[in-house]
Amino acid sequence: MQDLTSSLKDVRGATCTANTPSDDVLLAQFARGDAAAARVLTDRLGPRSFSVALRMLGSRAEAEDITQEAMMRLWKMAPDWVSGQAKVSTWLYRVTMNLCVDYLRKQKPDRLADVPEPEDGQASVAERMQDKARKDALQVALSQLPERQRQAVVLRHIEELPNPEIAGIMGISVEAVESLTARGKRSLVAILSDRRGELGYDDD
Template structure:
């Protein structure tokens, strides 16, 4: 599979301090023929798209496919982008969520079929296994939430987006975001309550 950081061929080879540019400016530069801007924008936004897709789908391969598809749509849309109408990241989150919904509609999601490998570190084997168990439990609980609640919870509490931006991504009001997030959190807490001791959560 092609690497997620792949980008269109550089057609001008322009050198500039791209890391200091806004998403809008980078997208405009790409539309003008500078693929170096696409490299920076992919490094900046690609991981965010992948993170959302992985939490929505629970499958790394599918999340990679969604991220590549979402970024490709970003490049296709670039010539028509109007700066200031919305954030580029908001647009990408929306496309990512829509692609995830399409996949979930086509088949039942594989529960925890491909969870991320634990990072190497100084934690003991027991600690790492328990940490993975917590991640697995959270992913399973997320998969049980209604679609819109899952989207709101992932964007708010995993991606840590502000409610107004989530409202823009989901096309709903801020009040609706708050309601979905609150209901989703309550549902997650209820689903995980019986496993607190097993997962090593503090009962205090």
Template sequence: MIRREKIDLHPVENESQSDPDADLLRRVAAGDEVAMRALVAAKLPRLLALAQRMLGDRAEAEDVAQETFLRIWKQASRWQTGRAKFDSWAHRVALNLCYDRLRKRRDVITDDLPEQIDPGPLPDAGLTENSDSRRVELALQNLAPRQREAIILVYYQELSNREAASVMAVSVDALESLLSRGRRMLQSLLLGDGDDE
């Protein structure tokens, strides 16, 4: 079961390290729209990238990012500095929203079969995307969700193992196990794809 953003995340290990977002978040909690715009400008690229990698769809990722910031705006006054870093909480909110969307995809039942889409690349795909990076993105989508989440948080979002474990609400050892399995599966998928060409 995935935990919701209202949970207490693991306390920050060294409380003398202040949360770099604390002042901005206090201003957002007071209703400061300029502070909210600054927070969106600072966090949007990373949260959007996280959602796009989790969902594999830009439009859905934009919806997740928007909903994440809406929740931040509404819940900023309840934020307690020192319990966990704000960035960790924001990542958890975005991940929960991604998992909600992934569940809805899986739960959709219909009598009509969807129109089959050609799985091949679009004619202009080579003009806009690097084929290796596209292969990695497709391989990421084929990982187990928790492995994908761990890899995205550590390698793409550049969170430390401790921060990523906190976001995922797992121990550092469990995170490292997910990373190890995820890397092996990625390697298998990418080498397997290479053999088919």
């Protein structure tokens, strides 16, 4: 059995494991013409951008397009990047979020898409079916949140960013992040309340 918070963490698209060199160093190397640095930085940051876009848009194809555009913007600004001014990942999250918001505002609000998820080969068929049902339900529930609540929930509970970094990405105060996150999580619980038993969530 799972609670909603652990389920939100489970749907994170990818986790970066590389620790060295830093994003700043890699971006500076790319700006000097190092193609290998670009590949490493793409492998490190691309999945993060894609994870956010996927949870904001609910479509892999559209998330891939957003990620590609966000990374292209990163490469274009690389020569002007000032090390220490901000985190490269924070900059990319902000650009990804803005691209998603721009896209969503052009779409019909009732447009939802199925999001296929990778299956865990170690799980039983029944477990995989429930896991997919849970992830699909969460994606649909996320799509029903107000735009800012969805951003805060995705960044906090799926990307697991600290509130101060989220505040910087969203251009709001830490207190506002905390409020949006709390309201968003309460809304998700309410949306999913009728399916808690079916989806295998613990009762709080």
